[in-house]
Amino acid sequence: MKSSVITFPGSNCDRDMDVALTKFGFKNKMVWHNDQELPKSDLIVLPGGFSYGDYLRCGSMASKSKIMHSVINFAKSGGLVMGICNGFQILVESGLVPGVLLRNKYLQFICKNVHVKVDNKENTFFKNLDKKVLEFHIAHNEGNYFCTNDQLKEIEDNNQIAIYYCDQNGNTNDQVNPNGSIKNIAGVFNKEKNVLAMMPHPERMIDESLSGEDGSIFFKNLLNNIK
C-alpha cells in the first residue's frame, strides 16, 4: 500500500509519521508542499506541526498551498486522507471537514496521554478495530473543537464524529475533556468518511518503549482495511 506524507514549512511530525507508516508496511513518500502533483497513493497524511508557524490561524496558510489543490481533489474523488493535529487544523481550514479549532480551554499547550472512544466503525479507518477505547497521545495548543448547533446536529446525524475524549472505560465527561472540545470531540470525518481529522497522534504510540502501543493497533488495522 502506498502512502504520502505532505511536508509544509513548519511541519514537525512528518518524520514521525513516515517512521510509523513505514513500520507497519506502507510504502511511504514525502511530498513537498510546493509540488503540484501527488504521487499515486492509497492514503494521504497531513502531519502535525506548526505549518507556517501557526501564524494568522493554525492551518490557514497551509490550506492554500499548492499541493492542497491536489489533496482536495483526491479527497473529493474518494481518496483516503488523514490529518493529525495540525493536519486536522489544515483540513478544517480547507473545508474538507466541518467545524473550527479554538485555543484550548485553559489557554495552555497540553502534551499527555488521553483515551478516546471509537464510536463509528463503518469506515476504512476504524473498520474491524477490536478495541472500543484507545489510548492515544495529544500535543496541541489549539484543539478545542467547535461548531454551530446546526453543524453539530448534521455531523451527529451523519455519524461524522470519529472519536471522543473519554476515560479508560469509555465514559465521556468534562473531567476527561482536555481542551474544552464540544461534546468531547477529538476527531471528525467528512460526510463520505474518507477524510479523517483528529487531534491525537497515533504515530507517537507505536512501540512498547514509547507512551503506549495503541497507535500500532490503529495503523495495523488501517493497513488491513486498505489492502
Place this chain on the structure above:
Amino acid sequence: MLVNEKIAIEHGLKSDEYKKICKLLKRTPNLTELGIFSAMWNEHCSYKSSRIHLKKLPTKGKKVIQGPGENAGVIDIEDGDAIVFKIESHNHPSFIEPYQGAATGVGGIMRDIFTMGARPIANLNSIHFGSTQHKKTKNLLRGVVHGIGGYGNCMGVPTIAGQTSFDRSYNGNILVNAMTLGLVKKNKIFYSKAAGLNKPVIYVGSKTGRDGIHGASMASASFDEKIEEKKPTVQVGDPFTEKLLLEACLELMSGDSIIAIQDMGAAGLTSSSIEMASKGNLGIEINLNKVPCRETKMTPYEIMLSESQERMLIVLESGKEEIAKKIFDKWNLDFAVIGKTTNTKNIELFFDNKQVANIPVNILVENSPMYDRKWKKSKLPKKNKIDKTTLKNLKIKDTLKKILSSPNICSKEWIWQQYDHTVMGDTIQKPGGDSGVVRVHKTDKAIAATVDSSATYCWAHPLTGGKQVVCETWRNLISVGAKPLAITNCLNFGSPENEENMGEFVECVQGMSEACKYLDYPVVSGNVSFYNQTKDIGIKPTPTIGGVGLIKNYKKMITMDFKEIDNIILVIGKTEGHIDQSLLSRIILNEKNGPPPEVNLFNEKNNGLTLLNLIEKNFIKSAHDVSLGGIITAISKMCIKGKRGIQIKKPKFLINEIEYFFAEDQGRYLIEINPKDFKEVSEILDKNSVHYDEIGKIIDKDMIIDQKTKLTIDELKSYNTNWLKDYMI
C-alpha cells in the same frame, strides 16, 4: 558623534578599558567601533572575570571530541555518532520580558547545536523564581513556561527534563537556563573556524531589525529600578523561521559547501564575524549595505549590534553560492553574500561606499580584558545542634505531607505538560524521572540527560555545593542506567565585583572541578552569567549542571516506579543523618544555617559504578537517587509513580527515625530488586564495599511506616501533585 570616555562608560565599558582601546588602536574609535568593543568586551561575551578560573575545569577525556570554545561541546557515543550539547543562560531578558526572554533562550541554544551540524534531539531547562509569595513570581513563571514551550514545541524538539525552584534570592533576578542536545555523525561536525582567502561570507536567516541592540551588554550589568526601560534590549523570537533555518542548514550541510559556520547569538553580527576571523587567523570584510534589514535606515552601528534572532553567518567554498542560495530560497529564507575573508587580519566594515570600521581582530579577542578579581574564601559553617526532643515530637506523616507539597519538591507536571515531550518519537523517559531519555533514532542506544543545581548547598558552602551538584547529575544519570559521559555548566552568580559573590564563583568552580576530575566526567561546554543582582543584592550562587550519559541498550533503561509486589527495596549508601540545609531543616525546623551535606567522591563513584554493574546484570527493577527530602520523599515518589505501596521495615537505627528518613546525606540511591536476587546483589555490594540497608518490600497499596503510620498512594499523590496546579490557578 565623536566618541569620548563618557560615551564609552555609557556603553558599559570602564574608564581604563576605554583607555586601553585608544592605546591599542592608536586613535579614538568611532561610534560603530566603540559599539563593537563594548559588545566584545562585556562580561557576557569576553568572560573577563571568569576566564582565569574556568581554566581549572577538566575539559579533556577519552570521549571528548570538542571541549569548550566552540558553539557547543561534542562527545563520542560510538558507531560514528556524536552528541553535541550545551547549556546557556537567558536570565536578564527573561526577567524583563518572560515570554520572549525564555523563548529566545531556547532558540539560541538550539542554534548553537545545529550550527555544528547536529539535529537537536532534546531540550532541557532549569528555571528559578523568587518566593512564591512575591507578586511577580506567578506571572514570570507563566510567561517563562509559555515562552519555552512556544519555541521548543514549534521547533518539534522534545523537552525531556528540567528543574524548577523557588527562592527569595531570585525575587529580582530569575534564572532561565536552557540546554539542547543534538545528534551528528562524527565526520559531519561543523566548526566556526574560517579558512582560505577571498571566500564568500554569507548571511542567512531572518532579516536584521532593531531588536536586542546591546542585549549582551544589558546581560552584563546589575538591575536597578529602571529595569523596565530595558525592554527594547530583549530579542523577539520566531520559532517558525528557526525551524526553516534548521532544515535549510542541515540540507546545505549534507553537501560540501561550508567552510565555517557560526550563529549570530549574543552581540549578533559583531561576535559571529569576529569569532570566525579570529579562529581562522584571518581578516573579514563586510559590506553592511548587503545585510538584509527589516527596517529602513538602519545605521552600521545598529546593524552590527542588533541581536535579531534566527540568523547565521557562513563562510562558503568559492563557487558554491548558487547551490546554497537555491536551498535557502526553497525554505523562503534570506540569503546574501555580504563580504569575504581577507588576509588583513582586520575586521573592515563598509557602508555607502565608505569604510566605517577597521579594527585588528586580535585586539578585540586576544587583547580583551582579563581580570583576576578579588575574592573571599568562605568558611564551612558550624553544625547546628538539633534538639532531639523537637525531632522526636515531629509526626512523620505531617512532616512528609509538608515536604511533598513544598514548592521545590512538588510535581512539576503543570509545567512539563505544556512542553511537547514526545515529538520525534524517541522519548523513552519523560519529564518527572531522574533523567530524560531519548533513543538515538533507529539504533539500540539512548541518551540520558539531566539538569540540576543546588543553590542552597552552594550558598552554605560553595566548595561543597559545587561538588555536590556535579554528583547530583551523576546520580540522576546512573539511576536511569546511563553511563555518565560529560557535563555542560551554566554558572549563575551575582556581581564579580563583589568579593563574596566572586568567592562563591571561584569556590563553586573549584568544587565542580574536583568532582569532575574524580568522576572522569569532563566539562565540554558552558556559559557564565554574572550580575544576577538587583542593586547590591545578588542571587544565591547557582551553578547549573547539565549531565549527559549513554545507555548502550535502551531496553535496559531503569525508571523509578515500583514494579512488583514482594520485591525488596534497598538503600544504597550510608545514612548518617545530615539535617543541616535539608528541606527538613529549612521548612520544618525553620533553620537556615549550617553546613551542606558532605560529599565523599570515593563513595559517590564507587556506589554509582557498582549500581551500573548491577543494572548491566539486570538485577535492578527500579531505582531513584535520594536527594532533597531524603529517603522517605524518594520512596513516596517511587510509590506514586508505580501505584504501589511499601511496607517499611525499620532498619536498626543508630539515629533518630526522623533523621533517618529526612536526612540529605549524599551518594545514596533506592533500588528495587527481586528477593531471589538478594544474595547475589548483596554479595556484589559487599565485594565493592558499598553500604546498604534493607528498608522494606513492595506491597499492593499504602505506604506503611509503622503500626500507627500509614498513607495511601492517593494521599501521597495529592500532596505531591496539587500544589503547583492550585498555585497557578
